[in-house]
Structures are given as C-alpha cells and as structure tokens.
Amino acid sequence: MAVARTKIQTARAILPEGVSIRMATVGDAAMLARQRTTFLRELRPRPDPVALEPANRSYFRRAIASGQCRVWLAVADGAVIATSALAFYERAPSRRNPSGRDSYLFCMYTVPTWRHRGVGRALLIETIRHARAAGVTRIGLHTTAAGRGMYERAGFAFTDTEMELRIDRARGQPRTRPSQARDHDVRSRRTEPR
Numbered sequence: 001m002a003v004a005r006t007k008i009q010t011a012r013a014i015l016p017e018g019v020s021i022r023m024a025t026v027g028d029a030a031m032l033a034r035q036r037t038t039f040l041r042e043l044r045p046r047p048d049p050v051a052l053e054p055a056n057r058s059y060f061r062r063a064i065a066s067g068q069c070r071v072w073l074a075v076a077d078g079a080v081i082a083t084s085a086l087a088f089y090e091r092a093p094s095r096r097n098p099s100g101r102d103s104y105l106f107c108m109y110t111v112p113t114w115r116h117r118g119v120g121r122a123l124l125i126e127t128i129r130h131a132r133a134a135g136v137t138r139i140g141l142h143t144t145a146a147g148r149g150m151y152e153r154a155g156f157a158f159t160d161t162e163m164e165l166r167i168d169r170a171r172g173q174p175r176t177r178p179s180q181a182r183d184h185d186v187r188s189r190r191t192e193p194r
C-alpha cells in the first residue's frame with residue numbers, strides 16, 4: 001500500500017487543451033460502473049469483471065449520494081476520458097493521523113488514447129487538493145506499474161507494515177490455518193488496485 005502523508009504535491013497540473021475536470025454526480029453512476037469494468041478488465045481480464053457492474057452501479061449511486069466517496073472526471077469533447085475517486089472513512093485518531101480522517105484512492109484510470117499527456121496527474125492533484133481541504137490527513141492506495149511514477153512524484157511512498165487477511169466469503173473462515181500464515185502472506189502480497 002502506498003500512502004501520501006507529507007510533502008504532498010499541491011501545484012496545479014496543466015491540463016491538455018480542451019480537457020476540463022468536474023466532480024461526478026449520482027447521474028454518472030452507470031457510466032462509472034461501465035468504466036470500472038473496462039479498468040478492471042485491463043488489470044485482469046478473467047474472470048470477466050462485467051458481473052460486478054450492477055453492484056458497482058449501486059455502489060457509486062449510494063456512495064456519491066452520501067458523500068462517502070467523491071469522483072473526479074476529466075472530460076474532452078463531452079466524453080469522460082479519465083477518472084479518480086476517493087473513499088472516506090474514519091479510524092481512531094493516532095499520532096500519525098490525529099484527525100482519524102482517512103481515505104482510499106481508487107478508480108484512477110485514463111482511456112488509452114489520452115495517456116501520457118498529464119491528465120492522470122491533473123486528476124491526482126485535484127483529488128489531493130480536495131482531500132486536504134476536507135481535513136483528511138492520509139490517502140492510501142494500491143498501485144499498478146503504470147501508476148507508480150505518477151504517485152511517487154505526487155508524494156506517495158510505500159509502507160512496509162501493512163498486512164491483510166482474505167476472508168473466504170463462502171465459508172466465512174480465513175482461507176488458511178494460522179500455521180500456514182507465512183505462505184499465505186507471500187501469496188497475498190500482490191494486492192490489486194481497487
């Protein structure tokens with residue numbers, strides 16, 4: 001997991017001509033769900049993530065309406081060419097995060113024909129700016145190889161203390177017994193961006 005806590009980038013990024021950024025509304029939920037299918041398919045085609053589309057549509061409707069999630073859209077010629085999203089949650093305050101206001105960055109996606117023109121960076125900067133204004137003191141994310149440089153330049157750094165346990169949804173049990181934990185950790189190290 002990469003995290004931005006300090007030295008976050010705040011300079012305005014320059015958007016290519018004709019591109020603008022707006023915040024998504026509930027009315028964008030269906031488009032966001034379709035675009036998320038494309039994004040997930042690009043990361044891993046099988047099993048086809050289209051099965052998740054109705055659940056994603058419902059998620060974006062609920063989460064945008066409640067403010068639990070904010071999504072930014074880069075638009076050119078009336079079409080959405082890139083997205084970034086921030087989900088907010090609260091943890092017990094700590095010395096590293098005194099407000100306890102935490103967030104997770106996801107759905108960072110630029111359509112292939114618009115890549116390498118600074119659109120992703122502009123959305124990222126806008127998202128960080130919003131998080132800071134909202135009093136959030138930490139942004140977590142899972143990166144791909146394609147996103148790594150962009151995140152590092154914006155101030156994100158890898159942490160080496162995070163662990164996770166994947167719960168087996170079918171049986172409600174951890175997938176491994178405690179004695180297998182070391183193997184399990186190795187297998188689950190490759191976490192996907194969400």
Ligand SMILES: CC(C)(COP(=O)(O)OP(=O)(O)OC[C@H]1O[C@@H](n2cnc3c(N)ncnc32)[C@H](O)[C@@H]1OP(=O)(O)O)[C@@H](O)C(=O)NCCC(=O)NCCS
Nearest residue numbers: 109110115116117118119120121143144146147149150193
């Ligand atoms: C990762 C991703 C969102 C980046 O979007 P993007 O719009 O291409 O982002 P940017 O253009 O701001 O930056 C991408 C690269 O282009 C470079 N770049 C930016 N403007 C440029 C320009 N005008 N000319 C040439 N290169 C440029 C950046 O320096 C960056 O280089 P790097 O990959 O070596 O770090 C996009 O590649 C994508 O959607 N990938 C698939 C999904 C994914 O991996 N998402 C991240 C999940 S965590």
